[in-house]
Amino acid sequence: MSEAYVKHDIKDQIATIEFFHPAHNSLPSNILAKLAETITQMGKDKDVLVIVIKSGGDRTFCAGASFKELIAIEDEQTGEKFFSGFANVINAMRKCPKFIIGQVQGKTVGGGVGLASAMDYCMATKYASIKLSELNIGIGPFVVGPAVQRKLGVSGMSQIAIDANSFYSPEWAMQKGLFTKVFETTEELDEAVTEMAKNLCQYNPEAVQHMKQMFWRGTEDWDDLLAERAKISGKLVLSTFTKEKLKRFK
Template sequence: MSEKQPYVTIDIQNEVGYIEFFHPAHNSLPGDVLAKLAQTITDAGTNDAIKVVVLKSGGDRTFCAGASFEELININDAATGKVFFSGFANVINAMRKCPKFIIGRIQGKTVGGGVGLAAATDYCMASKFAAIKLSELNIGIGPFVVGPAIERKMGLSAMSQIAIDANTFYPAEWAKQKGLFTQVYENTEELDGAVKTTAEHLCTYNIEAMLEMKKVFWQGTDHWDALLAERAATSGKLVLSDFTKEKLKTYK
């Protein structure tokens, strides 16, 4: 697969569906890639050839740099803003509703929406290069859409810490201590070996038992369709502020 063009692919091996996304801008995801990712996750949930899903990204050192900056700069009205910020909401909801366990494979740094994707997996494995950051406050918005997923996995204390400290990358080991990552590996090769072993072992379990466990894990989140839409609207309004418009100019 060329690493110059954005893509979302799914590769089924030994009953594991490996969903991979890529964008040349540090895996920052525009709306069309997010929409395809959400649909691919939904389709994997109904594909009888797949028992377990792995979510991964292309490239070496960045899992996901969040939402597309190019699209963010071009938002000029609240409705467009809501649609833009709904991109990650739709992926998180697709992951939440997927009837199969989703394993996260986080090989490198992850920012903003990417932290939300990691938090929405059911079992998340990382390399030591997988530092995390919530940078939204820097540009006058906040991690509103991804906040519920991060808070659910790491707790309000950890989520609020990284949301307020918006300039700092927190190391993978810290994220493990806070419950985001299950294990942290020395390099990508070790990570990939462990992901493969874990996913294929899960395929030997009763798929109905895993479905019932997934329901338990996500109990109390049935309102997230509405909640994340509200959060997207909040971000969509804030991105129109003079503060954010001026901040974005400095990044152009």
């Protein structure tokens, strides 16, 4: 079985960050921490003008929270700490002074939708359906909610958060503004992302930094907001309802 990883490489001023986990690219704490750290690091690197975030494998971009880790949570502090991992990644993306392009090759669930929503520009394939499944296990998309709502609006976000059993098509996600383009194949997606990243390298980094601040205006309280949300999720994951639901995944 392949090992989980977060790796990056820099080529022609483009930093490509790739994460992988054998359980459908789910996100345990160590991967979340490494992801947040790498995004922050690439944001500060003078040799990097644009960041691309992608995941390994073919058909799943990200399955969201690691069920193995969710099942193991026994107290509120551990729960809060786990969900703070998602908050840290979203905040790292929000504060990064460079544009982040998302390359979503397949299905995306829960925290993965939050990740895609925090990209500055996100492209996908026709396999990239999205689902906010948190309500299914008795929690809600609290930590990723602000990022998803910022992209889909309250209406789109509440639609997928309430209808927690359904996958929504990449076309739906594109209409709502999460994806900018949807491609037939991963090869076409690869090419489009590379071309876009190269184009962005031609722009004035100072202008990009100011634009990034402009796009994220109104999110200055997210350090506190997402920390509060992580507390809510940390409590709910210990509820009898959620514990019963999670037993099925053991």
